[in-house]
Amino acid sequence: MILVLVETSPSGEAIEVSREAVTFARSLSASGGGVPVDAVVVGEASDALVATLASYGVRQVHVLEGDAFAAFSGAAWASGVLAVRASAGSVVVIAAGTPRGNEVMAHVAARAGVAMAANVLSFSGLSPFVVTRQVVGGSALEEMRLSDRPAVFTVAGHAVEASPAETPGSGEVVTHTPAVDAADLVARVVSSEEPEPDLSGTLKSARVVVGAGRGAGSSDGFADLLELTELVGGSLGVSRVVTSLGWRPHHEQVGQTGSRISPDLYIPCGISGAIQHWAGCSTAKNILAINTDPDAPMVTKATYAVIGDLHEVVPAINEEIRRRRSAG
Amino acid sequence: MTSVLVCIKRVVDSSSEVVLTDDGQAVDGRFAGFTMSTHEECAVELAVQVAAATGGTATVLTLGDADATEQLRSALAVGCTAAVHIVADSQTFGPADVAREIAAVAADHDLVLLGNDAADSGDFQVGIRLAYELGRPVVNGVTNVVVEGDTVVARGAGPDGHETYRVPLPAVVTILEGGVEPRYPTVPGRMKAKKIAIDERAPSAEPVGPARVRLLLPPPAPSNVQILGKGADAAPAVVDLLEQLGVLAR
Numbered sequence: 001m002i003l004v005l006v007e008t009s010p011s012g013e014a015i016e017v018s019r020e021a022v023t024f025a026r027s028l029s030a031s032g033g034g035v036p037v038d039a040v041v042v043g044e045a046s047d048a049l050v051a052t053l054a055s056y057g058v059r060q061v062h063v064l065e066g067d068a069f070a071a072f073s074g075a076a077w078a079s080g081v082l083a084v085r086a087s088a089g090s091v092v093v094i095a096a097g098t099p100r101g102n103e104v105m106a107h108v109a110a111r112a113g114v115a116m117a118a119n120v121l122s123f124s125g126l127s128p129f130v131v132t133r134q135v136v137g138g139s140a141l142e143e144m145r146l147s148d149r150p151a152v153f154t155v156a157g158h159a160v161e162a163s164p165a166e167t168p169g170s171g172e173v174v175t176h177t178p179a180v181d182a183a184d185l186v187a188r189v190v191s192s193e194e195p196e197p198d199l200s201g202t203l204k205s206a207r208v209v210v211g212a213g214r215g216a217g218s219s220d221g222f223a224d225l226l227e228l229t230e231l232v233g234g235s236l237g238v239s240r241v242v243t244s245l246g247w248r249p250h251h252e253q254v255g256q257t258g259s260r261i262s263p264d265l266y267i268p269c270g271i272s273g274a275i276q277h278w279a280g281c282s283t284a285k286n287i288l289a290i291n292t293d294p295d296a297p298m299v300t301k302a303t304y305a306v307i308g309d310l311h312e313v314v315p316a317i318n319e320e321i322r323r324r325r326s327a328g
Numbered sequence: 329m330t331s332v333l334v335c336i337k338r339v340v341d342s343s344s345e346v347v348l349t350d351d352g353q354a355v356d357g358r359f360a361g362f363t364m365s366t367h368e369e370c371a372v373e374l375a376v377q378v379a380a381a382t383g384g385t386a387t388v389l390t391l392g393d394a395d396a397t398e399q400l401r402s403a404l405a406v407g408c409t410a411a412v413h414i415v416a417d418s419q420t421f422g423p424a425d426v427a428r429e430i431a432a433v434a435a436d437h438d439l440v441l442l443g444n445d446a447a448d449s450g451d452f453q454v455g456i457r458l459a460y461e462l463g464r465p466v467v468n469g470v471t472n473v474v475v476e477g478d479t480v481v482a483r484g485a486g487p488d489g490h491e492t493y494r495v496p497l498p499a500v501v502t503i504l505e506g507g508v509e510p511r512y513p514t515v516p517g518r519m520k521a522k523k524i525a526i527d528e529r530a531p532s533a534e535p536v537g538p539a540r541v542r543l544l545l546p547p548p549a550p551s552n553v554q555i556l557g558k559g560a561d562a563a564p565a566v567v568d569l570l571e572q573l574g575v576l577a578r
Contacts, residue, residue, distance in 0.1 A: 007487070009487075010488050072486065072491070074466070074468055075465075075466075098487075099468075099469050099487075100487065102445075102452040102453075103452075103456070103468045103469065106452055106453035106456040106457070107456055109457075110453070110456055110457045110459075111460065115422070115424070115539055116423075116452075116453055118445070118451055118452040118453070119450060130541060133450075134450065135449055135450045135543065136342045136346055136355060136447070136448055136450065137447065137450070138546075139342050139346040139545075139546075140348065140355060140545055140546070141543065141544040141546055142449075142540055142541075142542075142543050142544075143540070143541035143542050143543075143544065144538070144539050144541060145539045147539070154452075183465070186465040186495060187465035187466055187467050187493055187495045187499070189491045189493060190492055191491070191492045192486060192490065192491045192492075193489050193490045207575060208575045232575055232576060233575075233576075234575075244366075246509075250506055257504070257506065264573065264575060265570075265573055265575050274343055276343075286573060288556075288566070288569065289553075299553060300549075300551040300553060301549060301551065301553070302553045303552070303553065303554065304553065304554050304555075304556050304569060305553050305554070305555050305556065306555070306557055306558070306559075306562040306565075306566060307555065307557075307558045308558050308559035308560070308562065309559070312559055312560045313560055313562060313563070315560075316559075316560035316563035317566050319563065320563040320564055320566070320567045321567055321570070
C-alpha cells in the first residue's frame with residue numbers, strides 16, 4: 001500500500017500539492033500492479049474532504065485524532081503516520097514537498113531508519129526503485145536510489161497535475177488515536193497568529209504583478225514601476241537580489257524563498273529569471289518580460305517580451321496608458 | 329551562557345548557470361565559485377546574537393574539503409569564536425552520515441543551529457536526523473530564535489500564520505532565511521578570524537553515501553515568446569496587450 005500524508009487548508013480542503021501527491025501515488029501504484037493508495041490526514045476529515053480523496057482514487061482515509069495532534073509537531077505527526085503505516089502495512093510513504101511535508105517525512109525516515117528523497121519529480125524504475133528529484137533549488141536534477149522499505153519521499157510541487165482518478169476509490173474512513181510519546185510533543189507549536197495584514201497577502205492574490213529585479217538599479221529606481229503597478233491596479237513583486245540589497249522589503253519577494261504568485265499577468269522588469277525566482281512565478285497565466293537581454297531566461301520563458309531598458313520602456317507604457325485614458 | 333553550535337556547508341554558488349562535473353556526481357564550482365547558503369548565513373547571525381545575548385559562545389562547524397575553511401573564516405569574521413572542521417569530501421556523505429558526524433561534535437553544545445536545507449543537495453533532513461542522533465527535540469524551518477533562560481523560543485511562518493515554539497535546551501533548530509539580516513564582516517573581524525585556530529578532525533566513521541546515481545541538468549524549455557518590440561516604441565503594443573487581457577484598472 002502507498003500511504004500519502006494529505007495536508008488540509010484552514011477550511012479543511014486537501015491542498016493542491018497534496019492532491020498532486022495522491023495523483024503521483026496513483027501512477028506509482030499503476031506501475032506496481034495496482035497496490036492501493038491510502039491517505040492519512042491529521043485532525044478532522046470532513047465529508048467533502050473524504051469525497052475529494054475518494055474521487056482521487058483513495059481506498060482508505062486514515063484520520064489521526066486526539067490531543068497529541070491538536071497543535072503541529074513534526075515528531076508527533078511522524079509517529080502517527082508510522083502508526084498508520086504499521087497497521088496498514090504500507091511499502092511507500094509520501095507527502096507533498098511543502099515545508100510540513102518535507103519535515104514530517106524527514107522525521108518518518110529518521111525514525112524508521114530509512115533514506116528520504118525530497119522533492120521528487122518522477123520515478124524511472126521499481127527494482128531498483130530510482131527517483132528523479134530537484135536539487136540545487138531546481139537548477140539540477142538528481143537520480144537517487146531508494147532501496148529501503150518503506151520508501152519515503154516528497155513530491156515536488158507541480159511535478160504532476162492534480163487529477164481525479166478514472167475509477168474512484170471507496171474512501172472508507174478509518175480513525176486512529178495512537179499513543180504519542182511525551183518526547184514527541186516537546187517541540188510543538190504553542191501559538192499561531194495571523195500574519196501582519198497587508199504584507200504578502202495582496203501580492204499573492206493580485207491579478208497583475210509588476211516585478212522588479214536588479215535592473216531597477218537602486219532603491220530610487222522604483223518610481224515608474226510603482227506608477228505602472230498603480231495604473232494596472234496590481235502589486236509590486238521583486239527578486240531576491242532586490243531584498244538582499246535592501247532596496248525593497250522582504251514581503252515583496254517572489255521566488256522559492258518568497259511568495260509564490262499565480263496572477264493573470266506578471267510583468268517582470270529587469271529580472272533575468274534565475275531558477276529561484278522562476279519557482280515563484282512559473283504558474284502566472286501570462287508573462288510579459290521587459291529586459292535588455294533577449295536571451296535572459298525570463299524572456300525566453302515569457303509569453304510576451306519587450307527588449308529594452310525598463311527605465312525607458314516603463315515610463316513610455318505609463319505615458320501611453322495615461323494618454324489613452326485622457327483620450328477615452 | 330548558551331553554547332551554540334552552528335553548522336554550515338560550502339556549496340557552489342548557484343545564482344548563475346549551473347554546470348556539472350564530467351562524472352555527473354557534483355555541481356562544478358570552478359567557474360561559479362563557492363559560498364554558503366542564505367539560510368546558513370542567517371543561522372550564523374542568529375548563533376552570534378544568541379551567544380551575545382546570553383554571554384555564551386558561538387562555534388561554527390562544517391564538513392567539507394580543505395577549501396571549506398573559507399566558509400569557516402567567513403563565519404568567524406562575523407562573530408563566531410571557534411571553528412570545527414571535519415575534513416572530508418561532502419559529496420560522498422549522505423544526510424544520515426552528516427547528521428552522525430555533527431552529533432559527534434554537538435554533545436557539548438546547548439543549541440545546534442543548521443540551515444533548513446543545503447543549497448546544493450536539498451535533502452531537507454540533516455537537522456532532524458541530528459536531533460534523533462542526540463535524542464533532543466528539533467524545531468524545523470523557523471526564521472527567528474532567542475534563548476530565555478533554559479528555553480529556546482523559535483518563531484517562523486506556518487501554513488496558517490506566524491508560529492511560536494518554546495522548547496527546553498538542549499535542542500536543535502533549523503533556520504530559514506528572512507528573519508534576520510546577516511551582518512557584513514568588518515576589517516577587524518576578518519583580522520581576528522585569521523588568528524583563530526580551526527579544530528580539524530577526521531570523520532568518525534566511513535560514510536554510507538548519498539544513494540546518488542547521477543546528477544542531470546533539466547532540459548531547456550522551448551521558447552514561444554512573442555516579442556512586442558524594442559525600447560519605448562513598444563509601449564502602444566504593450567498597452568494594446570493590457571487592454572486585450574482586460575487587466576487595465578479603470
